[in-house]
Amino acid sequence: MLDFGRVQKELQECNRDINLSGISVNPKSDNLINLIGTIPGPIGTPYEGGTFKIDIDLPDAYPFEPPKMKFATKVWHPNISSQSGAICLDILKDQWSPALTLKTALLSIQALLSTPEPDDPQDAVVAKQYLTNYQLFASTARYWTETYAKTSTLGVEEKVQRLLEMGFPEDLVRSTLEAVGGDENLALERLCSG
């Protein structure tokens, strides 16, 4: 049985200094088992300016077992699967301690973004690129940040404007954007597929 008291308290404490840390945790639905966390990309890294969403599933034994976390936002990083968003971080596995919290775990993930460990990779392709061609890695990571981690920060009107410039009718653009939840790329795909 999940310790809802602790989870509730963690959510309160985490969202209390959200302005300071930029890290927030919110329930995905009305239960406290599936949560969504957001972390800002660390400044001075290719992830700067992005907002990364992380899916959190709490096991019944939480906090005695680690929370299951994976990136919901696509990210280009040696220790994060570019396909599934799986995170390779020891504190989410064998180094978990009940004294850690969702917030400290998210902070650790944020730290992982700024200090990749290519020698212990989750995504071998990214790790290889990181080691052989750092410039290419950095630009790819920046591109992915721009593409996947910033869409939600753009205003709707901006998206509409850009899709209009591609030649789609305005009413169709608006309805499609609304249907896909404001995701510009998904809307473009749907508009192209007709």
Add this chain to the structure above:
Amino acid sequence: MVYDSIANALIPTAASNPKEFGKKKRVNRTAKLKQSKLDVRREQWLSQVKNKGFKEENKGTNRQKMVDLDMHARNEGENRPMVKLVITSGGEENDGLMNHYSDWESPSNSPTSHTSSLASNRSVTNFTGSSSRSSSSSSGGCGCYSGSMTEEDDGDDGCLDDWEAIADALAADETKNDHNNHEPQVHDHAPQLEPVETMKDDQVNCNAQVNVNRRAWRPDDAFRPQGLPNLLKQNSFPMNSERNYGCAPWGFKNVGFTPTTCPICCEDLDLTDSSFLPCPCGYRLCLFCYKRILEDNGRCPGCRKQYEQSEQGIASSKMVRSYSMITRH
């Protein structure tokens, strides 16, 4: 009824007359056990005086009451005018005067006096045997006072057998010594104030009203009777741990270092939990979470080191629990 309350209020005042001060000074640190005995004797003596006659007592303490009045006035920073305000209403009923006075003083005094009177009431329930405790109850309320007096009449030797209470009284005395610094100041004021003694009867009545106010003394009151124990130590405890005052030494030491809730399950730490130190790294948690971790990987959440497999921690905490049960009853 008013008469009774006046008599009760006067007793702590009488305890602080110059004669008592002299007696105090002769008592050195090595004779503290003796002093607690003296306190018991003094209580008995005071109760006899109280039974014999209120008027004698009243005369004997007039001077001290003057000092009290003046100290009050000085403390309030509203010297003569405020005193006169009270004096002019001297002809009214006693109750009216009392209300008047408490209105005058309550803004500055009430919060501290509330807590300290609480504390003294608690101490009465736990330490009826201790002489210094019972003298504190006299300032807490007249009901508590008379109750403890009869108990001491039953057998004061019995109460001295309560070594825990004596140790506690000694600790209170040690901290009280710090407050002895205040006492010479009171003496310095007393000679200057002697002309005040020529005041008329209604003013005396007014002074009596000062003493009718049966609030607990503040620890830093200059006119606080020396016989009262220092409640500062108790006030620094959280209310729930005050019941188990017998366990004070370690409880006091850990104040500020012990979390109030378990960091794992967020439940309140009870007394047993907060005395439970399973790991040398100092990470504290409740016994439930500790047991749960032992069933799991057995590593301390704070430092990730393996808990020592001895049951020493649990055994010691069980001892503490039984100990606290004893002191509780």
